[in-house]
Amino acid sequence: xxxxxxxxxxxxxxxxxxxxxxxxxxxxxxxxxTGDNAVLVCHALTGSAHVARRPDAGGETAGQARAWWxxxxxxxxxxxxxxxxxxxxxxxxxxxGTTGPASENPETGEPYGTDFPxxxxxxxxxxxxxxxDELGVGRLHAVVGGSVGGMNVLDWLRRFPDDVERAxxxxxxxxxxxxxxxxxxxxxxxxxxxxxxxxxxxxxxPGPEAGLxxxxxxxxxxxxxxxxxxxxxxxxxxxxEAVREEPTDPAAxxxxxxxxxxxxxYQADKFTDRFDANSYLYMTRSMDDxxxxxxxxxxxxxxxxxxxxxxxLSFTGDWHFTVEQAEALAEACREANxxxxxxxxxSDHGHDAFLVEPEKVGPPLSELLEEGLxxxxxxxxxxxxxxxxxxxxxxxxxFSE
Numbered sequence: 306x307x308x309x310x311x312x313x314x315x316x317x318x319x320x321x322x323x324x325x326x327x328x329x330x331x332x333x334x335x336x337x338x339t340g341d342n343a344v345l346v347c348h349a350l351t352g353s354a355h356v357a358r359r360p361d362a363g364g365e366t367a368g369q370a371r372a373w374w375x376x377x378x379x380x381x382x383x384x385x386x387x388x389x390x391x392x393x394x395x396x397x398x399x400x401x402g403t404t405g406p407a408s409e410n411p412e413t414g415e416p417y418g419t420d421f422p423x424x425x426x427x428x429x430x431x432x433x434x435x436x437x438d439e440l441g442v443g444r445l446h447a448v449v450g451g452s453v454g455g456m457n458v459l460d461w462l463r464r465f466p467d468d469v470e471r472a473x474x475x476x477x478x479x480x481x482x483x484x485x486x487x488x489x490x491x492x493x494x495x496x497x498x499x500x501x502x503x504x505x506x507x508x509x510x511p512g513p514e515a516g517l518x519x520x521x522x523x524x525x526x527x528x529x530x531x532x533x534x535x536x537x538x539x540x541x542x543x544x545x546e547a548v549r550e551e552p553t554d555p556a557a558x559x560x561x562x563x564x565x566x567x568x569x570x571y572q573a574d575k576f577t578d579r580f581d582a583n584s585y586l587y588m589t590r591s592m593d594d595x596x597x598x599x600x601x602x603x604x605x606x607x608x609x610x611x612x613x614x615x616x617x618l619s620f621t622g623d624w625h626f627t628v629e630q631a632e633a634l635a636e637a638c639r640e641a642n643x644x645x646x647x648x649x650x651x652s653d654h655g656h657d658a659f660l661v662e663p664e665k666v667g668p669p670l671s672e673l674l675e676e677g678l679x680x681x682x683x684x685x686x687x688x689x690x691x692x693x694x695x696x697x698x699x700x701x702x703x704f705s706e
Contacts, residue, residue: 307359307386308334311402314435319397323422326411330436331402332394333359335378335386343442344384344674345433346393347450347457348373350524350588351580353401356393357386374451376663383667384674389446396457397432398424398587406583407508419505424587426453426595430460434468444468447674451475451659452626453592459608459634463597466610473673475618475666476659478630479597479604479637485625488527489589492520496582505583517582518573520589525572530622530655538565597634604637616673616683617647618659618666625656632686639687646678646685 310332317328333354336342346356357378358371378384378391395403398421406421437445448469450458455477461469481489499516501507529537542561549562549570601607608615615638619631628649638645650665652658659666672680 306335306337307357309354309359312436312439314432314439317397317432317435319422319428320425321423325404325422327404328397328432329402329404329408330394330397330432332392332436333357334393334440335391336389338390338440338442341444341446342389343437343445344389344391345437345445345448345461346374346378346384346391347429347433347448347454348393348396349450349452349454350592351399351576351585352454353399354393354395355401357382357391373660377667377670383663383671384449385671389674390442392437392440392442394433394436396424396429396588396591398428398584398591400581400584403432405581406505406587407581416506416508418508418583421583421587424591426456426460426591427464429457429591430464433457433461434465444470447471447473449473449475449670449673450477452477452656453588453595455626456592456595456597459597460595462611462613462615463601463607466608466612469611470613471616471673471677472611472613473616473618473670474634475670476620476623476626476656477617478626479634480595481593482627482630485527486593488523489593492523493586493589495519495523496586499582502582505586507582513582514577517577517580517585520582520585521573521576521580522569525569527625528656530624530653532622532653533655533657534565536653538563538568543567603640604634605641608638608643609641611643613644614673614678615643615645616669616678617645618650618669619647620650620652620654620656620658622653623656623658635686644678646683647687648684649686 312330314328316324316326318324331354335357352373355372356374358375380387395401397403398405400407406417410417448458448461455474458472458474462472496513496516499513501511502513541564543564597607598604617631617635619628631647635645635647648669654661668682672682
């Protein structure tokens with residue numbers, strides 16, 4: 306059974322201290338709830354609640370044309386909706402059905418714009434907890450998410466450690482590094498410097514499409530690896546039929562319009578048709594702000610209360626959220642005696658690997674849900690115990706070979 310709905314949670318106070326009179330949360334559920342089989346999936350930066358394919362909806366929801374993890378979540382898939390009750394909720398600040406900057410402010414009758422309160426990953430988690438309460442879901446069998454959705458998973462473990470049995474944090478980290486913060490800064494300023502941004506109150510008039518397009522192009526560069534870009538595009542010309550859509554200087558016509566340019570322009574055009582510029586700012590700021598250790602002495606201290614199992618998945622070609630960042634997080638878990646496995650996936654697809662390589666992502670996630678970290682498809686970077694030790698090794702280390 307699948308459900309697509311919106312829950313009204315009433316007055317909601319954000320971590321900033323500001324509040325709105327009613328938070329509406331768009332969500333989808335898949336499968337049947339048996340009391341102990343609930344799996345919460347947390348979406349990435351521009352994702353929606355539409356995580357799996359819905360046969361009754363033609364595969365579309367709220368402007369997002371396809372299920373963003375349809376090859377991982379669904380009947381017979383790694384996160385099997387015939388076995389688990391899967392919930393995915395659109396986060397506050399987004400534009401796919403949950404209250405955000407483009408929503409109507411009941412006090413003015415106009416869209417909130419940038420009068421909408423600042424939003425944090427912690428606000429996402431608290432809204433999800435309230436939604437689960439509305440659905441009658443207490444303890445989760447698992448919470449799983451990728452990219453900033455993985456940060457959302459980590460926030461669950463520090464905020465509601467008793468509510469989660471197992472967790473899968475995919476292609477994520479305890480915080481962004483300086484390079485990614487810098488690139489996000491340029492992306493955000495591309496939006497806010499667009500003459501049509503109008504301090505975020507552009508609804509009803511021309512929006513900052515050019516700025517949003519540039520921001521998305523920067524994002525796509527971050528999501529791909531050098532190897533994958535070389536393989537997909539190289540230095541090839543886009544061909545005679547391809548025409549630059551953006552205005553340029555006369556001398557540019559002398560030089561080729563390359564495939565990589567055409568790809569970035571195409572992705573930007575698609576994105577501006579489906580996403581709100583203010584939401585992009587809000588969601589990006591939420592990601593930039595997240596720091597697992599905030600309010601704690603360390604990452605280990607932040608996770609120390611979690612007594613379940615945590616699977617970290619990282620990808621060798623991902624420079625947005627690196628293997629090294631995931632390993633640092635795994636070390637913090639080991640320091641806190643949290644049961645963790647860091648499963649490294651060999652891939653040159655970059656950050657997008659968690660979306661485009663379901664054959665590599667699916668098996669360890671499936672094992673996590675079914676068997677926990679003892680699943681055979683799960684490896685770990687931790688050194689194996691000495692064979693003479695009374696403790697038998699549980700995981701196989703990729704780094705020990």
